[in-house]
Amino acid sequence: MAVVAAAAGWLLRLRAAGAEGHWRRLPGAGLARGFLHPAATVEDAAQRRQVAHFTFQPDPEPREYALETQSPLPRNFEMGQTQKMNLFQSVTSALDNSLAKDPTAVIFGEDVAFGGVFRCTVGLRDKYGKDRVFNTPLCEQGIVGFGIGIAVTGATAIAEIQFADYIFPAFDQIVNEAAKYRYRSGDLFNCGSLTIRSPWGCVGHGALYHSQSPEAFFAHCPGIKVVIPRSPFQAKGLLLSCIEDKNPCIFFEPKILYRAAAEEVPIEPYNIPLSQAEVIQEGSDVTLVAWGTQVHVIREVASMAKEKLGVSCEVIDLRTIIPWDVDTICKSVIKTGRLLISHEAPLTGGFASEISSTVQEECFLNLEAPISRVCGYDTPFPHIFEPFYIPDKWKCYDALRKMINY
């Protein structure tokens, strides 16, 4: 069965420095739209809950990327059979592929057995058994420590932390243990087969403890990889790469996209390379960099800039926070001379500061304007004030306009 499937649908591998290979969507795949629609009547607008601050944009089909690669990939290869999946379904699909391929792989965390609070693990326990998909007690430091121990024996450990906001009890295990296991043992031991998955980012009403984007805390920790997808197709490929990567990885899943983002995703496994940013739209005047949900915001900002200002934006999805793809960002800034980075996480010490600092070191003489960071404020993530807190398209647009007029 698996052999037939492998023959019929290709194992898709996207490799090579700085660019993706070609893929082709099945005909008839529609573009998904955000599921929330604007308020029908103006008088109710004040009372209704805020609509989403972004519109999910799946990558248009078919994509043609400039192929700057030494890899021997053919230009047009099939994705094989695809299925319309939203983000949580694409995660389920990746986990399904993993457990099918790797008999040592196990999934564990709070509430994963019945399918997970975000339904990412629905059906997996029935399919693979209760020894492979199981609940743990409510203890994040235990979940990660336990996962490290599984990985030390060489088995594949896929741990779920229910919300990124609750990852902090596990910070010691992640930073002091997982990240340093290989280095401190002189490569006698490692926990490379550990992947931690966690819902991440704003969701409209999550407030302080269901909205956080803690990637900056982990960016400061050599030895782990931190990865954030913008879409179901990206999520599956990146998650599979994380699981197969020989280093401990944290995979943050933008929870607001779990249902809002849907597109055609291959049923068979495929990999999207880590530590490679993706230029999802080429441009000449400004470089816009973001990750996760915010990629859709800056994409819209790029359209606005084109329409209102005649400005051509290069839009980059960073995808891997560490180790990050310095070359792609710098190459773009050398071309455009202007850089805007945007993330939901608070401004001070946010990952935009690392990008900004490196880019000004590498591309100082190419810069036409100071690097702009459009981020959350230096406050905890508020509840009722979320629409004011988030770095929405108007703030990004305004910052872009100032950069152009600098």
Added chain:
Amino acid sequence: MDSPSLRELQQPLLEGTECETPAQKPGRHELGSPLREIAFAESLRGLQFLSPPLPSVSAGLGEPRPPDVEHPPRQQQQFSSLDDKPQFPGASAEFIDKLEFIQPNVISGIPIYRVMDRQGQIINPSEDPHLPKEKVLKLYKSMTLLNTMDRILYESQRQGRISFYMTNYGEEGTHVGSAAALDNTDLVFGQYREAGVLMYRDYPLELFMAQCYGNISDLGKGRQMPVHYGCKERHFVTISSPLATQIPQAVGAAYAAKRANANRVVICYFGEGAASEGDAHAGFNFAATLECPIIFFCRNNGYAISTPTSEQYRGDGIAARGPGYGIMSIRVDGNDVFAVYNATKEARRRAVAENQPFLIEAMTYRIGHHSTSDDSSAYRSVDEVNYWDKQDHPISRLRHYLLSQGWWDEEQEKAWRKQSRRKVMEAFEQAERKPKPNPNLLFSDVYQEMPAQLRKQQESLARHLQTYGEHYPLDHFDK
């Protein structure tokens, strides 16, 4: 908020009601998907109306799964209103109508299992493990060789030859007694005072020294402070400084061993101080709920640096915590090698056969200072230390046993002391002469592959050394 009355529960929910149902708790639930009122009312109809309605797991989750046969949904169980037994899912217990707090028993705690008295005589012959002579001699020689190595390396730190050291004085029995009861392939997670386990597994003196000196022979590539040993070949996971972090890790490793049908146990060592860490609680709970073949081995040596046990806990030590987690537990005399051996042997047999954790609390005493950075006379009396050194030492007690068996005598003792000292000194001198590893090893193994940015940093250091190399101790390092 008040629980709804029975009558209220029996009414179908009003259509279009916006308020939260009583059964839906705020907090860590799926967001963005309110319970559909109709689905909730449907689940309500199926219930006997004694218990509050449960949140509908079918709302918004697609097709209902077939029921899980191990855990049938609560609403399908029939509760008779005449049955007065407790029905709580959280505890299996009877009712009581007398108000009584359970008194923790610390005056007469869990008894301490021992086989030998303090003079090394077997107390109850049926408990004598009757270990063969070679094995008992191996126990003895491992402990004494460790003791000799400790003395020399402690001194070497005082002389500035190595940066740091931790001795194992007084606790050698806990190491070798437990190590001898395991298979050689059983995975060991330690804290930092278990060098005797490695010694028993024949870790060469050269490698102990190499790690302490951080020289080119160090398998750890010079990255960690002394005594942070690790050995893949001998299934001893590399030590890390943060306390108790190894505990949940050991549990994960045990789970993986169970899944692999490896017939192996994992043993996890830690001190009574580390047992206060959250990671210890996490590890115990996970091991019990996930049914892992693991031995938790606590060395209760009376002190965590300067903190005595009276400031570390108020309960009956660590052994008494085990039953709280549902873990089989025992307390043993850690200075009695045979008691440690027997307990570990039995724990191993059952842990593997029954896939459940065991907790062994080995009572002992830390005769040495916490480390070379500590002077314990600041917080305890010399008399107290001397008592343990002279009156209740694992090495002395085993020696008495050996003598009474006729397997050892004063001459062999003298010869062995001389020989072990010579072996240690040889290894020591060789370790001292070797260079340190190449500074490039500063940069490798952060990831399996070196990231581009790190390679740039490595190149930057190489360039820096070309100009400023004279200010760095390059002569001591491998080229």
